[in-house]
Amino acid sequence: MPKVVDHRARRIQVADAVQKLVTEEGLDRVTVARTAATAGFSVGHVQHYFPTKDEMLLFTHERVVRKILDRVSALGERATRQQLPIRDVVVEGLGEWLPVDARRRSAHRVVLAFLGRTVDNPGLARSHAETGRLIRSMLATAVHNGKECGEVPADTDPDLAALELHSLTEGLALQLGSGADTDTDPGAAESQAALGLVTARVRAVFPGRCRQYG
Amino acid sequence: MPKVVDHRARRIQVADAVQKLVTEEGLDRVTVARTAATAGFSVGHVQHYFPTKDEMLLFTHERVVRKILDRVSALGERATRQQLPIRDVVVEGLGEWLPVDARRRSAHRVVLAFLGRTVDNPGLARSHAETGRLIRSMLATAVHNGKECGEVPADTDPDLAALELHSLTEGLALQLGSGADTDTDPGAAESQAALGLVTARVRAVFPGRCRQYG
DNA sequence: GTTTTTACCATATGTTCATATGGTAAAAAC
DNA sequence: GTTTTTACCATATGAACATATGGTAAAAAC
Structure with a gap:
């Protein structure tokens, strides 16, 4: 060597x-x-x-997604340490997928560019579907925990709530992503509207307050 | 000649x-x-x-989008003729964007493929942003009309409601689109969940019943 | 110190593709 | 009936690119 x-x-x-x-x-x-x-x-x-070039691209894609997921996970761990309301953690976690600053915008563009290739690349399609499932399962878990904690009404369907929050966020990301023509702050107003909407829907799912244990 | x-x-x-x-x-x-x-x-x-090839692609993209928009418009006109509840029209209109059958799936794939190119093609990005604005303005109008008609509470923000419904639908489309690996019915269950979710949120925005005139 | 393995490089090769070119034919114009 | 214009075609051309090839050098192995 x-x-x-x-x-x-x-x-x-x-x-x-x-x-x-x-x-x-x-x-x-x-x-x-x-x-x-x-x-x-x-x-x-x-x-x-x-x-091969394909390996290079796949590695890049996986890495970009992984970095976001790691951030979300870190958020989750910090939150359990600090006993934050689940609702706030969910809002922050979903916010990681919105292109509201340079870092997130870059990640979003990569995800978007690869998304367009899922049509002809089954591997990519699988990977994207997998990521979606993971996100929704994290959200469903959060809703489930919210029930035990008292933030979420008992009759809420965790999977359905997860699907709603996830889809809403991805849809908003698409909208923001396109509006961002300038390289400066891309419609801070729109970013606010998007974040506000996510917050509102998360609060609708998590209307209660956590009962404190210990 | x-x-x-x-x-x-x-x-x-x-x-x-x-x-x-x-x-x-x-x-x-x-x-x-x-x-x-x-x-x-x-x-x-x-x-x-x-x-040029570019012209060919742009024309195709515009045509696919146009066809969907035409369908939605036709829906709207039929609805005013038949005095249908706005709520139902909105659900049907949004449904046009979900890849729930072969026709819509094809359109969705085209839209998705071009979406991935918005990153480097400003013309495409503009076109996509424009379409989004159009959809939201149609939705906002529907909400506005719903207020006058009595289907929508007076304190609803039409633009915000429009943004929510549009984003939710686009997000769901992304999720469905990827899951559809097989060329057969791609997860009829998932399609149902998506349609159900859209219906639920539209009903949440349009909870009332239209007062009949004349 | 020789061998082997790995890092790294410049350039060659072959393919794929958009577009250019140089046509033919047929119908309209006059 | 000649001219012009448009429809349409087969093939040429050149650029871009992924990957292959045939290297050099340096460090580890022994």
Whole structure:
């Protein structure tokens, strides 16, 4: 072996370049050569870490989604430590999917660009469906916990509530994403409206107050 | 001039071939040659009616969207003739955007495929934003009319309600669209859940009954 | 110190595709 | 009946790109 190299770190460097390119120019302007240039690598270097372009794209997509999910999870853990109302955690978690600032906008654009490819790429379609299921199951769990805690009425259907909140958020993300023409703050008013709507619907599902234990 | 030819009809034939290809194989498997073959034309023929591929794609996209909007409009007119409750019309109109049968699924796939291109195509992004605005304004009008008619409480914000219903529907469409792996009925159960959810939220916005005039 | 393995690179290759080009034919115009 | 215009076609052309190829160098293994 020559120089000891952190394989995963290199792949991430490449993936970051892909994300930047997708965000700024769209998925079909991503070429291996451009990615290499953006990352400051040679084409051969990129090839060394990703034998095929497809692998490179898939890795990037998975990483972007993973980063969002990790954030949401971290939010959940922080919340249980600090005994926050579930309702607030749900609002914050859903907010991670809205393109309301540069970071989230970049992630959203990547997700959106890949979403358009689910039509012809079954692997991508599966991955997207899987992510959706995961989100809804997290939401359903939150609703379930909310019931035990007293925030949610007993007759609420967790799965249906989860589907509603998830769909509403994704739909809003689409709307915000397109309106964001300028690279400056893209309609702060619209962002507020979207966040307000999500908050309102979450409050409708979680109308109660948590009974404090201990 | 030689043979008198209906220019628009030819373009539509080509656009239909594009729609078929996008639906079945995805946007980036659409080439001029494949489109020509699908439509039963020569490449030169397609070129004659669409000087550039971009024009061909844009025309197809606009046509698919237009067809949905026309259906929704027709729905609205039929409803005013027959004095149907606004609520029911809204549910049906929103239903046009859900991929619950082959026709709507095809349209949805086209919309979705092009949606992924809004990132790098400002024209497409504008068009998509425009369509969204149109849908929401139709919904807001429906809510407004519902107030005058007595179906909607006076303190409802029409724009906010419109945004909610529109976003919810688009979000549900995304979820359904991905789940539909098989070419058979794609999760009739999921379709039902989606339609049920839309119906429920529309009923929440239009809880009242229309006072009959005359 | 030789061998082997891995990192990394420049350039070659072959394919796919949009579009250009140089046509034929037929109908309208006059 | 000649001219012009439009419909339509087969094939040429050149660009973009993913991937293959044939390298060099450096470090570990022994």
